[in-house]
Amino acid sequence: MSLQRILFFVLFGAALLACNDDDLPQADGPTPYSLIIPSSLPGLPIPNNNPLTEEGVELGRKLFYDPLLSGNNTQSCGNCHNQADGFTDNQLQYSTGIDGISGDRNSMPLFNIGYANNFFWDGGATTLESQVVAPIMNPIEMHEDLANAISELNAHPDYPLLFNKAFGSDSITTSMVMKAIAQFERTLLSGNSKYDRYMKGQATLTPQEQNGLIVFRAAAKGDCTHCHTLGGTFTDFGYRNTGLDSIAVDSGRARITLNPLDLGRFKTPTLRNIAVTAPYMHDGRFFSLQEVLDHYNTGFHYPVNLDPNLRAAVKGRMTAQEMTDLIAFLQTLTDTDFLTNPAYGRP
Amino acid sequence: MNFRIRNLLIIFTTMKMFRSRPSILLSIPLIAFTLLINGCKDDTEDPLPSTGSIKMTVEHYTGSTPLLLGQLNATNAAGNTYQVDLLKYYLSNVSLIRSDSSLFNLGNYDLIDADNPSSQIVRGKDIPNGNYIGIRFFIGVDSARNNSIDQSGDLDPSYGMFWPWNTGYIFFKHEGFYTDTAGNIQSLLFHYGTDIALATVSLPLSLEINGTEKSLNLRFDLNALYADPNIIDFNIDNYHQSDSGNDRNWIEALKQNFPQAFSISVIR
Known part of the structure; x- marks a missing residue:
């Protein structure tokens, strides 16, 4: 190789490397998190600006269970989102915040939440990350001043290092807190219920459960699949008025869209783990699945914006036995592995 | 990236100039020198002052009176006496507007x-x-940033301007009191926002940017915000959080009023 050629390559390299710090691989950056998605669930969308990392997920888990994020350091996210109850609040109708004030909506399950595009019963939050700060700030929930939480985290003996490992900076910002908790929440995947194993040929449904599945699907009976799509997430993530009241008490989706047609419309919840997430409906008014089915069978009202499928439904279309069978089927959607997986519990 | 391409071009050219072997050795210090002075040069820097800057100071008024927080001393077009305890937006x-209507956007988000x-x-x-003939800005945050998860600077959600139930920012807050028709002092709370509420203000301006800093005064008159063209009567509208269909008319009214509430002047 001629001297000229060698020189050329040396200088070529030098020219490319000049000012190249920004492109150098981050040798000690966070480790990508390898998310295992149950085969019964679809691929999970992950936002480009918040990839899952081992450090981020673990930090998010620590924050999720840390009461430091509440105004008087007594409540964490985990207080009202208990793993054994499918990350809902201990069979309570309403949760009570740090000031002893209770809300007017039922604590929502958090598993498979990465599949949703909007969060809360009314879909007010449009990203999982921005959802995170709402319960922290809400005066009737954790009632914390965000700026105060951030300064507490920055002064903490452990957190600056953990944030540095996850996000490359030990100067903690609100955005990092939002991202870390959202990362942890995206890992909460539930897809190994008896029904899922039945679908894979690894379990058998009892005759009663099988009959319940038939009722679930039958248009003239349960007619559940319009909203609670069978398999996968068991929800279409839509918003509907299901006739709980003739005039909506809670404005629901209209609070966000400011559209009167959305009055009393709420998000379709998932049916996975439904047997452990009582009470039911946005306001937790029904304490048993039987009460829920009674509502859909005979109890619903006819508000102007009642969901069309319900408006067309005949009252009294299910027999008592069919509802009993349907409940037996809904109980096959409980995923005990998920509810007891130590990876999702308090660290 | 540009400086790298420029470095390569310089090296190619220098190598061509010195084809023979001895001159290659000669070219080493030349090329090294080139890399030294050019290697880390920021292309956006220009020795000639072809750009300038502005410093715009916002002043708050109620009519012709400078705003005094915590004083029940302002009177709006509807005849309500009112007080401002908190005003944030x-x-x-x-953006500065050129005569051909094109814009230079500062891309700022100031609370x-x-x-x-x-x-x-x-x-x-x-x-x-160059010469600019107008200024345009938003009261609020554009939809893309309003729904973003990468909030920093004044958009950090910890400044009390992030809804607790909704992704996005409260664009404008006025909290205080007013005297109702019966003479009782009542509380007033306006939290204005959601994507439909983004208000555009465009004002004529004669401004020459010539390499130096120009100072501008932006005057915000709250009385005009509650008067022109839509009169806001606090007896009717005294509590709005932009979370109900009943807030729509109020949002629309303020959105139309915002452009009239601002005026701008160049100091020097």
């Missing part, structure tokens, strides 16, 4: 707080020299 995407003088200064730099 986002002033964003300040203005009537109680904090340092927040009342909006700065813009690297503005190309």
Whole structure:
């Protein structure tokens, strides 16, 4: 190789490397998190600006269970989102915040939440990350001043290092807190219920459960699949008025869209783990699945914006036995592995 | 990236100039020198002052009176006596308008707080020299940023301007009191926002940017906000959180009023 050629390559390299710090691989950056998605669930969308990392997920888990994020350091996210109850609040109708004030909506399950595009019963939050700060700030929930939480985290003996490992900076910002908790929440995947194993040929449904599945699907009976799509997430993530009241008490989706047609419309919840997430409906008014089915069978009202499928439904279309069978089927959607997986519990 | 391409071009050219072997050795210090002075040069820097900057100071008024927080001394067009205890809002995407209607956007997101003088200064730099005939800005935050998860600077959600139930920012807050028709002092709470509420303000301006800093005064008259063209009567509208269909008319009214509430002047 001629001297000229060698020189050329040396200088070529030098020219490319000049000012190249920004492109150098981050040798000690966070480790990508390898998310295992149950085969019964679809691929999970992950936002480009918040990839899952081992450090981020673990930090998010620590924050999720840390009461430091509440105004008087007594409540964490985990207080009202208990793993054994499918990350809902201990069979309570309403949760009570740090000031002893209770809300007017039922604590929502958090598993498979990465599949949703909007969060809360009314879909007010449009990203999982921005959802995170709402319960922290809400005066009737954790009632914390965000700026105060951030300064507490920055002064903490452990957190600056953990944030540095996850996000490359030990100067903690609100955005990092939002991202870390959202990362942890995206890992909460539930897809190994008896029904899922039945679908894979690894379990058998009892005759009663099988009959319940038939009722679930039958248009003239349960007619559940319009909203609670069978398999996968068991929800279409839509918003509907299901006739709980003739005039909506809670404005629901209209609070966000400011559209009167959305009055009393709420998000379709998932049916996975439904047997452990009582009470039911946005306001937790029904304490048993039987009460829920009674509502859909005979109890619903006819508000102007009642969901069309319900408006067309005949009252009294299910027999008592069919509802009993349907409940037996809904109980096959409980995923005990998920509810007891130590990876999702308090660290 | 450009400086790398430029470095390569310089090296290619230098190598061509010195084809013979001895001159290659000669070229080494030349090329090294080139890399030294050019290697880390920022292309956006220009020795000639082809850009200037602005410093815009926001002043708050109720009519012709400078705003005094905590005083029940203002009177709006509807005849309500009122008081401001808290006045905060986002002033964003300040853009200077050229005579051909094209814009130079500062891309700023400033949270203005009537109680904090340092927040009342909006700065813009690297503005190309030339004549500008107007200024345009938003009261609020554009939809893309309103729904983003990468909030920083004044858009950090910890400044009390992030809804607790909704992704996005409260664009404008006025909290205080007013005297109702019966003479009782009542509380007033206006939290204005959601994507439909983004208000655009465009004002004529005669401004020459010539490499130096120009100072502008932006005057915000709250009385005009509650008067022109839609009169807001606090007896009817005294509590709005932009979370109900009943808030729509109020949002629409304020959105139309915002452009009339501002006026601008060049100091020097």
